[in-house]
Amino acid sequence: MTTSNRGFNPNEVRQAKGVGSRIYIQFMRMLKKNPNMIIGLVILILFTTLTIFAEFLVKYDPTAIEPIDRFMPPGAKHWFGADVVGRDVYARVIYGGRVSLLVGFMVATFVTVAGLFIGLVSGYTPKLDIVIQRIMDAIMSFPTLLLALALIAMLGGSVWNVIAVITIVDTPRMVRIVRSAVLSVREQQYIDAARGIGAPVSRILFNHIAPNTMAPVIVQATYFFAAAILTEASLSFLGLGIPPEDPSWGNILSLGRKYLQQAFWIAFFPGLVLTINVLAMNLVGDGLRDALDPKLSRSV
Amino acid sequence: MGKYIARRTLLVIPVLFIVSIITFSIMQLAPGDPAAIVLGGDYIMYATAEEIEEIRENMGINRPPIEQYLSWLGGFFVGELGKSLFTTESVSLLVSQKIEATISTVLSGITIAIVLGVPMGILAGWKMNTWIDRSVMVFAVLGFAIPGFWLAFNLIFVFSLKLGWFPVFGFRSLMTDGPIEFLRYITLPGITLGVAFMALIARMTRSSLVEVLSEDYIRTARAKGLSERVVLIRHALRAASMPVVTVIGLVFAAAVTGTVITETVFAIPGMGRMFVKAVGDRDFPVIQGLMMIFATSYVFVNLLVDILYAYLDPRVRYS
Numbered sequence: 284m285t286t287s288n289r290g291f292n293p294n295e296v297r298q299a300k301g302v303g304s305r306i307y308i309q310f311m312r313m314l315k316k317n318p319n320m321i322i323g324l325v326i327l328i329l330f331t332t333l334t335i336f337a338e339f340l341v342k343y344d345p346t347a348i349e350p351i352d353r354f355m356p357p358g359a360k361h362w363f364g365a366d367v368v369g370r371d372v373y374a375r376v377i378y379g380g381r382v383s384l385l386v387g388f389m390v391a392t393f394v395t396v397a398g399l400f401i402g403l404v405s406g407y408t409p410k411l412d413i414v415i416q417r418i419m420d421a422i423m424s425f426p427t428l429l430l431a432l433a434l435i436a437m438l439g440g441s442v443w444n445v446i447a448v449i450t451i452v453d454t455p456r457m458v459r460i461v462r463s464a465v466l467s468v469r470e471q472q473y474i475d476a477a478r479g480i481g482a483p484v485s486r487i488l489f490n491h492i493a494p495n496t497m498a499p500v501i502v503q504a505t506y507f508f509a510a511a512i513l514t515e516a517s518l519s520f521l522g523l524g525i526p527p528e529d530p531s532w533g534n535i536l537s538l539g540r541k542y543l544q545q546a547f548w549i550a551f552f553p554g555l556v557l558t559i560n561v562l563a564m565n566l567v568g569d570g571l572r573d574a575l576d577p578k579l580s581r582s583v
Numbered sequence: 584m585g586k587y588i589a590r591r592t593l594l595v596i597p598v599l600f601i602v603s604i605i606t607f608s609i610m611q612l613a614p615g616d617p618a619a620i621v622l623g624g625d626y627i628m629y630a631t632a633e634e635i636e637e638i639r640e641n642m643g644i645n646r647p648p649i650e651q652y653l654s655w656l657g658g659f660f661v662g663e664l665g666k667s668l669f670t671t672e673s674v675s676l677l678v679s680q681k682i683e684a685t686i687s688t689v690l691s692g693i694t695i696a697i698v699l700g701v702p703m704g705i706l707a708g709w710k711m712n713t714w715i716d717r718s719v720m721v722f723a724v725l726g727f728a729i730p731g732f733w734l735a736f737n738l739i740f741v742f743s744l745k746l747g748w749f750p751v752f753g754f755r756s757l758m759t760d761g762p763i764e765f766l767r768y769i770t771l772p773g774i775t776l777g778v779a780f781m782a783l784i785a786r787m788t789r790s791s792l793v794e795v796l797s798e799d800y801i802r803t804a805r806a807k808g809l810s811e812r813v814v815l816i817r818h819a820l821r822a823a824s825m826p827v828v829t830v831i832g833l834v835f836a837a838a839v840t841g842t843v844i845t846e847t848v849f850a851i852p853g854m855g856r857m858f859v860k861a862v863g864d865r866d867f868p869v870i871q872g873l874m875m876i877f878a879t880s881y882v883f884v885n886l887l888v889d890i891l892y893a894y895l896d897p898r899v900r901y902s
Binding site: 417418420421422424425426427428429430432433434435436437509513516517520521522523536539540543544547550551554555557558561562565566569 | 597598599601602605606609610612613614724725727728729730731732733736737739740744836837839840843844847848858859861862863865867870873874877878879881882
């Protein structure tokens with residue numbers, strides 16, 4: 284026995300103090316407290332892997348037409364059935380996940396970056412704040428889907444236009460969260476201290492204030508991820524989002540709605556996969572919120 | 584209180600001003616000539632310069648943008664929102680024909696959400712950490728993730744196509760067709776629209792009730808021997824109703840988004856479907872008119888919610 288009678292090995296403690304393992308330990312503790320979050324993470328990781336490596340894991344081409352299989356119900360040949368021209372619905376749903384997840388990921392990233400920047404500036408400079416907040420209020424006065432549709436009418440539907448449009452619509456909501464975090468941090472003594480020793484505004488903003496807004500921002504980013512996927516699906520469902528050439532969950536559903544009576548599976552499966560993914564993201568978001576932002580978890 | 588209302592109401596003006604600028608800019612920034620939209624893609628090549636000029640003159644788009652903006656905004660104040668590019672009917676007339684269907688859909692959705700969501704939240708909060716609580720919360724998480732159009736398909740498939748209880752789509756007016764027909768047609772759209780808000784309201788009610796139930800005065804009320812019913816109704820629910828009021832404002836905005844989808848799926852002739860059609864046709868005066876109506880009503884609903892909130896909780900007025 285080499286361990287001391289103090290019950291722990293001092294070397295282990297020293298190792299555990301490294302930043303990498305500290306995050307790892309925190310992360311594991313968070314998962315342990317939130318079994319739901321594990322479920323969400325597993326679903327997301329499985330699904331992302333499936334979409335990324337779809338070429339190797341899915342045996343059908345999502346655009347291959349097989350008229351003989353037209354309206355074939357779900358079974359051994361086509362797991363999710365076949366659509367109106369005999370395309371494999373399972374392949375279309377998996378490939379469609381690429382577009383949907385790309386939209387969700389890009390929107391969450393852009394909204395976070397834009398929201399952080401505008402929110403930090405707005406929260407820290409009262410003069411700009413008044414103007415910026417009124418603009419944000421105005422954008423938020425439009426129901427999200429309506430503004431997104433109007434902007435699509437202006438720009439036209441494509442994957443990147445859909446990403447841009449949802450980013451514009453969602454950014455004010457992130458700005459509001461960052462700003463309120465900034466307002467509560469701004470009056471802290473260490474900010475006064477930093478100002479006192481002559482730190483430039485950019486350093487105060489990005490080195491001292493920004494890190495303290497991270498918890499709510501990370502939590503909200505996961506919700507924006509999920510919400511963006513739903514908005515994309517709504518736009519494509521209305522026939523005004525992703526053009527029908529690229530399968531996305533929304534436009535597969537949109538096509539399936541005409542054949543609900545003969546072939547419910549065309550609309551059922553993309554919706555089911557969409558719901559499961561949004562649910563998984565929300566579970567991860569709830570888990571992160573409970574772990575990082577205990578104040579929020581009490582209010583919602 | 585009066586001072587708070589005045590201050591809060593004044594804030595509406597700059598917001599609506601920016602709303603109108605955003606709405607107006609969308610048409611100005613759209614690529615392509617609106618005259619070409621009216622003529623339809625290919626015809627513009629055959630139309631003479633005079634014909635195009637005449638159309639532009641009729642539409643008033645040959646004037647400078649500032650002048651166009653002012654006359655458009657002026658029209659908004661007297662209820663004149665421009666004319667559709669295609670049918671040349673006035674937008675206000677079109678809206679007046681569609682508004683009943685939209686209000687019916689939104690109200691039935693919100694009614695279902697409140698009538699079922701609030702009791703679910705109360706039950707879950709009261710019986711915290713029991714199986715009742717857990718099943719309500721599972722429902723709340725699920726209801727939030729299900730996209731409206733997919734829920735609608737499942738409802739139509741089961742209740743209309745398989746069981747035949749409700750019609751697949753359409754709308755009947757409460758005034759002209761009577762309450763029974765109205766309810767038969769509005770039930771599935773109402774559920775479609777209401778489920779997400781039901782989930783949200785149940786969650787909010789639960790969490791605020793849980794918080795209130797841990798307060799000292801609730802313990803006092805119980806200690807002095809009041810029945811559980813009185814404690815719950817007289818003391819807890821009153822305090823717990825605050826966040827629910829705020830949620831109604833949120834729900835209103837979300838309901839407008841939801842009604843776009845719901846009206847499209849169920850072929851309800853309302854403003855949401857009108858908006859989708861206008862976007863498809865690039866009928867910008869209709870898009871602008873509807874955006875202004877939706878945004879303005881959202882701003883005023885929020886104003887009302889804020890005032891109501893300040894009335895219920897005096898602390899808000901002084902912050």
